Amino acid sequence: xxxxxxxxxxxxxxxxxxxxxxxxxxxxxxxxxxxxxxxxxxxxxxxxxxxxxxxxxxxxxxxxxxxxxxxxxxxxxxxxxxxxxxxxxxxxxxxxxxxxxxxxxxxxxxxxxx
Amino acid sequence: xxxxxxxxxxxxxxxxxxxxxxxxxxxxxxxxxxxxxxxxxxxxxxxxxxxxxxxxxxxxxxxxxxxxxxxxxxxxxxxxxxxxxxxxxxxxxxxxxxxxxxxxxxxxxxxxx
Numbered sequence: 001x002x003x004x005x006x007x008x009x010x011x012x013x014x015x016x017x018x019x020x021x022x023x024x025x026x027x028x029x030x031x032x033x034x035x036x037x038x039x040x041x042x043x044x045x046x047x048x049x050x051x052x053x054x055x056x057x058x059x060x061x062x063x064x065x066x067x068x069x070x071x072x073x074x075x076x077x078x079x080x081x082x083x084x085x086x087x088x089x090x091x092x093x094x095x096x097x098x099x100x101x102x103x104x105x106x107x108x109x110x111x112x113x114x
Numbered sequence: 115x116x117x118x119x120x121x122x123x124x125x126x127x128x129x130x131x132x133x134x135x136x137x138x139x140x141x142x143x144x145x146x147x148x149x150x151x152x153x154x155x156x157x158x159x160x161x162x163x164x165x166x167x168x169x170x171x172x173x174x175x176x177x178x179x180x181x182x183x184x185x186x187x188x189x190x191x192x193x194x195x196x197x198x199x200x201x202x203x204x205x206x207x208x209x210x211x212x213x214x215x216x217x218x219x220x221x222x223x224x225x226x227x
Contacts, residue, residue, distance in 0.1 A: 034215060043120070043207050043218040044158065089157060091216075101148040102209070102216055104157045 003027060006090050006105025013112050019077040021108045023090030026071065030092040033066065034102070035075045038087045047088070048075070080112045116142045116212030120219025127198055127226055135193045135222045137208035143188035144210035149181075152205040152221075161206075164191045198226045 005024045013019045025033075034049035050057045050064040050073065057064045063076040077084055087109050091102040117140040127133050137147055145166045150158040162183055163171045170183035180202075182194040195202055203226045208219040 032215070036218075041205075041221070041223065043221040045218070046215055049215055094160075099146045099211055101160050101163055103160070106157045109155075 003094070003103045004090055004092050004105045006108060008108060009106065010109045011111070013080045013110065015080065015082060015112055015114045017080050017112075019075075019080045019084065019110055019112070021075045021088055021090070021110070022072060023074065023105050024070075024072045025092050027092070027095075028071070029095065032093050033064065033073045034091050035062075035064065036089045036091060036104075038089065038107075044089060077110075080110075082112045082114060085110055085112050116210070116217045118144075118208060118210055118212075118217045118219045120208055120222060122222060123220060124223045125225070127224070129199055129226055130197055132194055132196045133198055133224060135195075135206055135208075135224075137191045137193070137210075137219050139189045139210050139212060139217075142210075142212040144191070144212060145188060146210065147185060147191040148209045149183065149191075149193050150207045150209065152207060154205075158207060161193075166191075195224065198224070200226045202226050 007022050035047045036044035037047045038044040048059050048062045050066050055066050061078045066073045087107045089107050090105040093100045094103050119138045121136050147164040149161045151161050152158050161176045164183045164185040166185045172178045185191040205221050207221045
C-alpha cells in the first residue's frame with residue numbers, strides 16, 4: 001500500500017521556469033509533510049517542510065502548497081536552475097505523530113536545462 | 115542543526131563476508147534510528163527501526179538474521195550485513211528524528227562482488 005503518491009516521475013524544465021511536483025497522501029493523521037532533495041550518491045537532504053495548520057510555506061525559491069481537504073501537497077521551485085537538477089521525494093510520518101519513520105513517494109527526477 | 119554521521123560512505127566486499135555500517139547522531143541523542151535501503155533509481159524503502167537498548171523492529175520481508183542492527187547507545191546505531199551476496203548491493207541510509215525534523219546520513223554504497 002503506497003501511503004504517499006508522487007507525480008510526475010520525471011520532469012524537464014527550462015532554466016528560469018517553474019518546477020511543480022505533486023504528492024497525494026491517504027492517512028489524515030499525517031502531521032508533517034517534508035520534501036527532500038537527493039543528488040546521486042548522497043543521502044536525502046531536507047528542502048522544506050510544512051505542517052497541516054498552514055496552507056503554504058515559502059523558503060527562498062521553494063514553496064510548499066498544502067490542500068488538506070484534497071489530501072495533497074506540492075512543491076514549487078521558482079526560477080529553476082541547472083543546479084536544482086536532482087531527485088525530489090515527498091514524505092510523511094508513517095503513523096502521523098511520535099517517533100515514527102518517514103514513508104517516501106517514488107521520487108521525481110528533475111532536469112533543468114539551459 | 116541535528117547531524118547524523120554515517121560511515122563508511124563506500125564499501126566493496128566479497129560475497130559471503132560481513133559488513134558493518136555505523137550511524138552516529140553528533141549533536142543530539144537519538145533513541146530511535148531508522149535504516150533505509152535504496153536501489154538505483156528507486157525510492158527509499160524502510161528496512162528497520164532501531165531502538166536504543168532494545169531489539170530492532172524489521173519491516174516485512176527484511177531478514178533480521180541477515181541485517182543485524184545494534185543500538186547500544188543514544189548516539190550510535192550499527193547495521194551489519196551478514197554473509198553478503200551481490201543482491202545485497204545497494205545504498206543504505208540511516209535517519210533519526212532530531213531538531214525540527216528528520217535528519218539523514220550521507221549513505222553507504224555497498225557493492226558485493
